[in-house]
Amino acid sequence: MDSVFAAIAQGPEDPILGVTVAYNKDPSPIKLNLGVGAYRTEEGKPLVLNVVRKAEQLLVNDPSRVKEYLPILGFAEFNKLTAKLILGDDSPAIQENRVATAQCLSGTGSLRVGAEFLAKHYHQRTIYIPQPTWGNHLKVFTMAGLSVKTYRYYDPTTRGLHFQGLLEDLGAAPAGSIVLLHACAHNPTGVDPTVEQWEQIRQLIRSKGSLPFFDSAYQGFASGSLDADAQSVRMFVADGGECFIAQSYAKNMGLYGERVGALSIVCKAADVASRVESQLKLVIRPMYSNPPIHGASIAATILKNSDMYNEWKIELKAMAERIISMRKQLFDALSARGTPGDWSHIIKQIGMFTFTGLNSDQVAFMTKEYHIYMTSDGRISMAGLSSKTVPHLADAIHAAVTGSC
Amino acid sequence: MAIRRAMSGGLMGRTAVLGERSMSSWWRSVEPAPKDPILGVTEAFLADPNPDKVNVGVGAYRDDNGKPVVLECVREAERRIAGYLNMEYLPMGGSVKMVEETLKLAYGENSELIKDRRIAAVQALSGTGACRLFADFQKRFRPDSQIYIPVPTWANHHNIWRDAQVPQKTYHYYHPESRGLDFATMMDDIKNAPNGSFFLLHACAHNPTGVDPTEEQWREISHQFKVKGHFAFFDMAYQGFASGDPEKDAKSIRIFLEDGHYIGIAQSYAKNMGLYGQRVGCLSVLCKDEKQAVAVKSQLQQLARPTYSNPPLHGALIVSTILGDPDLKKLWLKEVKVMADRIIGMRTALRGNLEKLGSPLSWQHITNQIGMFCYSGLTPEQVDRLTNEFHIYMTRNGRISMAGVTTGNVEYLANAIHEVTKSA
Numbered sequence: 001m002d003s004v005f006a007a008i009a010q011g012p013e014d015p016i017l018g019v020t021v022a023y024n025k026d027p028s029p030i031k032l033n034l035g036v037g038a039y040r041t042e043e044g045k046p047l048v049l050n051v052v053r054k055a056e057q058l059l060v061n062d063p064s065r066v067k068e069y070l071p072i073l074g075f076a077e078f079n080k081l082t083a084k085l086i087l088g089d090d091s092p093a094i095q096e097n098r099v100a101t102a103q104c105l106s107g108t109g110s111l112r113v114g115a116e117f118l119a120k121h122y123h124q125r126t127i128y129i130p131q132p133t134w135g136n137h138l139k140v141f142t143m144a145g146l147s148v149k150t151y152r153y154y155d156p157t158t159r160g161l162h163f164q165g166l167l168e169d170l171g172a173a174p175a176g177s178i179v180l181l182h183a184c185a186h187n188p189t190g191v192d193p194t195v196e197q198w199e200q201i202r203q204l205i206r207s208k209g210s211l212p213f214f215d216s217a218y219q220g221f222a223s224g225s226l227d228a229d230a231q232s233v234r235m236f237v238a239d240g241g242e243c244f245i246a247q248s249y250a251k252n253m254g255l256y257g258e259r260v261g262a263l264s265i266v267c268k269a270a271d272v273a274s275r276v277e278s279q280l281k282l283v284i285r286p287m288y289s290n291p292p293i294h295g296a297s298i299a300a301t302i303l304k305n306s307d308m309y310n311e312w313k314i315e316l317k318a319m320a321e322r323i324i325s326m327r328k329q330l331f332d333a334l335s336a337r338g339t340p341g342d343w344s345h346i347i348k349q350i351g352m353f354t355f356t357g358l359n360s361d362q363v364a365f366m367t368k369e370y371h372i373y374m375t376s377d378g379r380i381s382m383a384g385l386s387s388k389t390v391p392h393l394a395d396a397i398h399a400a401v402t403g404s405c
Numbered sequence: 406m407a408i409r410r411a412m413s414g415g416l417m418g419r420t421a422v423l424g425e426r427s428m429s430s431w432w433r434s435v436e437p438a439p440k441d442p443i444l445g446v447t448e449a450f451l452a453d454p455n456p457d458k459v460n461v462g463v464g465a466y467r468d469d470n471g472k473p474v475v476l477e478c479v480r481e482a483e484r485r486i487a488g489y490l491n492m493e494y495l496p497m498g499g500s501v502k503m504v505e506e507t508l509k510l511a512y513g514e515n516s517e518l519i520k521d522r523r524i525a526a527v528q529a530l531s532g533t534g535a536c537r538l539f540a541d542f543q544k545r546f547r548p549d550s551q552i553y554i555p556v557p558t559w560a561n562h563h564n565i566w567r568d569a570q571v572p573q574k575t576y577h578y579y580h581p582e583s584r585g586l587d588f589a590t591m592m593d594d595i596k597n598a599p600n601g602s603f604f605l606l607h608a609c610a611h612n613p614t615g616v617d618p619t620e621e622q623w624r625e626i627s628h629q630f631k632v633k634g635h636f637a638f639f640d641m642a643y644q645g646f647a648s649g650d651p652e653k654d655a656k657s658i659r660i661f662l663e664d665g666h667y668i669g670i671a672q673s674y675a676k677n678m679g680l681y682g683q684r685v686g687c688l689s690v691l692c693k694d695e696k697q698a699v700a701v702k703s704q705l706q707q708l709a710r711p712t713y714s715n716p717p718l719h720g721a722l723i724v725s726t727i728l729g730d731p732d733l734k735k736l737w738l739k740e741v742k743v744m745a746d747r748i749i750g751m752r753t754a755l756r757g758n759l760e761k762l763g764s765p766l767s768w769q770h771i772t773n774q775i776g777m778f779c780y781s782g783l784t785p786e787q788v789d790r791l792t793n794e795f796h797i798y799m800t801r802n803g804r805i806s807m808a809g810v811t812t813g814n815v816e817y818l819a820n821a822i823h824e825v826t827k828s829a
Binding site: 003004005006008009010011012014017021036038046047048052053056057060065066067068069070071072105106108109112116121136139140142143144242250254255256257258259265267268269272274275276278279281282283285286287288289290291292293294295 | 430432435436437438441444448463465473474475479483484487488491492493494495496497530531533534537546547561564565567568569601603636667675679680681682683684690691692693697699700701703704706707708710711712713714715716717718719720
């Protein structure tokens with residue numbers, strides 16, 4: 001009797017998570033992991049925020065805590081605080097009960113649940129995603145049953161926003177299309193629209209009756225300010241229109257492996273939000289029944305305690321500032337080496353990643369000769385750099401750019 | 406800013422800003438969803454102010470005071486892990502350590518299959534997540550297949566395979582007249598299904614009926630599966646909870662393994678380790694050899710990535726801490742037995758009370774059935790009466806969660822059941 005799955009071929013490595021797999025296999029003492037976007041300290045170590053440790057201790061020492069199932073939509077207190085975080089404490093949408101929020105498994109889970117809901121209930125089956133975007137976006141939306149088209153976003157010649165192309169492509173999309181927008185710190189490019197550009201995007205999307213779907217994975221990480229990084233989303237909500245928002249606490253609270261996030265659907269009316277909420281449950285129940293409790297409990301503990309909240313803001317700002325400092329150091333190091341080309345995009349781009357502009361051959365060269373690991377699109381995680389390792393990276397980039405590869 | 410001025414102009418201001426934008430919601434035609442038949446029961450229970458209310462709805466264990474329980478071994482594991490580990494992403498396939506220990510429970514401590522690395526296994530989001538991941542895998546790699554589901558089954562099984570877009574068929578299982586197993590018809594259904602069909606089997610403590618095949622019957626089922634070349638997918642959510650002995654509760658699986666089947670298993674730690682809200686489980690698929698197992702595992706990971714990227718850390722750490730420490734593991738086994746024994750005790754008490762009240766019906770099935778649930782045989786109307794008149798909450802299929810029965814409420818429960826059935 002042979003297995004029914006005998007003919008299955010090996011699946012390809014995930015392009016992003018596969019980088020870490022390869023990095024782990026490398027025995028070189030000078031290896032550098034600039035692949036996955038997980039924050040590292042100056043010492044190159046993962047970081048658990050002090051305030052997170054505090055919250056954890058409070059939870060562990062509380063004998064009244066149980067591990068019962070959360071409701072399908074998750075931890076209610078967490079949901080309220082999370083919606084407030086992105087929409088603002090005094091958001092009319094929240095006050096008017098127009099926001100349906102479900103705790104989900106980090107950003108990925110929030111996107112997937114939102115996409116499944118859209119595939120079931122929305123009249124349009126196409127989502128427009130920026131070119132380029134996080135590699136997993138395509139898989140998530142496709143798996144949920146949406147078809148995916150792209151809109152121009154990154155301009156390789158300027159290493160900035162292809163604003164004209166963006167407006168043209170979103171303008172040409174059929175009315176009512178779903179549009180994926182990175183709320184801040186675009187992944188992988190680090191290129192964000194300006195406030196004025198966001199306003200134009202908003203007007204275009206609203207005039208076409210398109211549905212914005214925000215992916216907010218870096219709130220607080222981009223500029224260091226939670227409110228500033230939420231501005232794009234708040235602009236859209238302020239005009240009274242509807243939108244989807246996927247939030248993640250993986251990076252900004254360092255809760256990566258605990259899978260903490262939320263999907264919020266901002267609706268035009270409270271009764272609509274209530275019905276939408278009930279339908280979200282039907283999407284979630286056959287996927288995993290209810291979300292994991294631990295990470296959301298930590299996040300809620302922090303968000304609802306004003307001292308801890310302030311502590312968090314300070315630690316978050318410190319992480320953002322270290323990254324900004326790494327950008328400056330790398331830029332200075334390349335300038336000092338006289339590396340050919342304009343590298344100012346390193347300090348213009350924002351958030352965890354820099355889209356270096358290096359091609360896949362150059363990337364392969366840097367991995368082989370310098371043991372530097374990054375995704376083949378030339379994206380480097382600035383969070384993985386330290387003052388000590390910047391010179392090594394600068395040497396590698398210099399060699400890749402000037403070499404005969 | 407222009408937006409703020411328009412906003413303060415009220416509704417008309419909004420229209421001006423939005424221009425051609427339609428005024429109504431995109432979701433105006435979204436219907437309110439029906440409440441989940443199981444989880445909706447607890448919602449209703451919580452909303453009831455009556456002091457005598459009893460929740461025998463959802464299958465979450467309660468101690469004899471009706472309180473949720475966090476196992477001692479879990480508290481100790483949490484103390485050990487809090488404060489020093491980082492929270493980095495697990496790999497897509499989850500915690501390797503946790504998965505290894507979990508396979509031992511299902512396949513046997515010294516299983517050759519584990520040693521030969523023939524099992525493709527990934528950490529999953531409890532039992533639901535494991536079933537869904539398998540259903541997605543089945544859809545992708547055996548797109549022409551269907552799933553045969555027992556009647557009745559846990560309601561969410563239907564939702565899972567439906568959302569994975571795998572067509573469903575049913576097979577006979579429960580025999581209402583005897584409140585036991587409809588073995589003959591079940592075997593007919595197995596024989597009549599096309600060769601190579603996929604079957605969902607409850608490894609032990611069938612949910613909702615509590616009716617399990619005997620060992621002999623399992624052997625016959627396994628034999629017939631071999632004849633037909635069927636695929637057996639086991640949902641094992643109650644290992645340890647049925648008899649108190651995890652090895653005994655895995656017997657059905659071990660029989661199939663002895664007979665050489667390539668099976669799939671969904672395992673959950675929600676009940677047997679009380680880790681409900683942590684969402685910890687495992688999906689495993691037994692393959693012909695290591696190479697195939699590597700391929701299958703890689704494909705399972707490909708399905709996990711667009712669903713949640715990688716599974717949650719905390720629950721997995723608890724499991725691997727407990728199972729990786731012989732003393733903690735021993736403590737866990739003891740605590741599982743205590744929970745199972747309490748439930749068995751409540752079965753005896755409930756049946757005894759009903760018989761003492763002089764009920765005209767037979768309540769033998771209460772002690773014949775096994776695991777967390779008792780399929781009482783109550784009709785939906787009788788269940789409604791229990792809820793409306795006696796504030797007793799259970800699912801309308803008459804399923805009683807014995808874990809919610811205590812020495813404090815068993816008499817009240819028996820009285821109420823007697824009241825609504827005495828003229829039946």
